[in-house]
Amino acid sequence: MDVAELNFAHCKTYLVTDGREALLVDPVRERLPTYEARLAEGGLRLVGVVETHTHADHLMIGRAGKARLGAPVFMHRASPSPLVDVHVDEGDRIAVGSGALSVLHTPGHTPDSISLVGEGFVLTGDTLLIGGSGRTDFAGGDPGAQYDAITQKLFALPDETVVYPGHDYRGRTSSTIGEEKRTNQRLAGVDRKAYIERMNNLGLPVPERIQEVLQVNQSGCEAEEVPFPPLADLGAVLQRSPQEVAALLRSDPPPLVVDVREPEEFVGELGHVEGALLVPMDALVGRLPRLAEWVDRPVVVVCRAGARSRSAAALLARAGFRHVYNLEGGMVAWQAAGLPVQH
Known part of the structure; x- marks a missing residue:
């Protein structure tokens, strides 16, 4: 099973392949032509689109993009979107080729956040980032739940597990579970109470267009509708x-x-x-x-x-x-x- 990063930008999209089958993880709507070209060049059959959570900073593929890609959409059962074909939960497996990704429910950034565990790697969405973690100050965010998900589930994976995050703002592509346990500035040596206090006082700016983007992604409707x-x-x-x-x-x-x-x-x-x-x-x-x-x-x-x-x-x-x-x-x-x- 192979993992390729497609966007090389702050919002990361991954193509997970095994043989001639592929899963597209966290696609960004405006990049759909790039994904289609990559699939065609590789002679790949898209067997699923997986969203690790309901995004607030970019438009998900939407109704038209879903029809265009022609593959089922997978999200956690807590997802509000009507465009989901398969609702998954802890322990479910999403097949690709002869392998599969195992689902971990890792809430905190959003109630529907999941991470995807493959052979020697994990796609952590906006839950665990390189040197940090996803913000928890949006509606439905819960720093305590996020701390539990990271420390009890993600940090329970082998230290050599490669971490592919949903975001990075410094041009980094991957880390490992062991590295994050040792050096993550928000988590290393930090107990649950201190983590909650820290996350509740980050004072981060609200993303541009959040009310429009989030409501489009939650509803499956467009702003024109x-x-x-x-x-x-x-x-x-x-x-x-x-x-x-x-x-x-x-x-x-x-x-x-x-x-x-x-x-x-x-x-x-x-x-x-x-x-x-x-x-x-x-x-x-x-x-x-x-x-x-x-x-x-x-x-x-x-x-x-x-x-x-x-x-x-x-x-x-x-x-x-x-x-x-x-x-x-x-x-x-x-x-x-x-x-x-x-x-």
């Missing part, structure tokens, strides 16, 4: 846990539940809340007049993992809806709580 709300509006959305929403549904009268997933998700593996109204994200603005009778009544917005629905809830609030709530964690959390669903 949905007037995504600004970051401040997202922060003002009221969150409700699955248990709180279940209690609201027992009230008289109950709230309106608006599910902004795609139709195939609505009837898919996670099912939907009984009585929910399906309004896909890209159709929401056009449906606002039909929802007007609920402008002064409670509305709960639902999606797969709570990201799309937060954007939708902010749009409803901006349109004048007074009592809008987001189901925190979406249908993934609802199902995990053992609450009833319909299919």
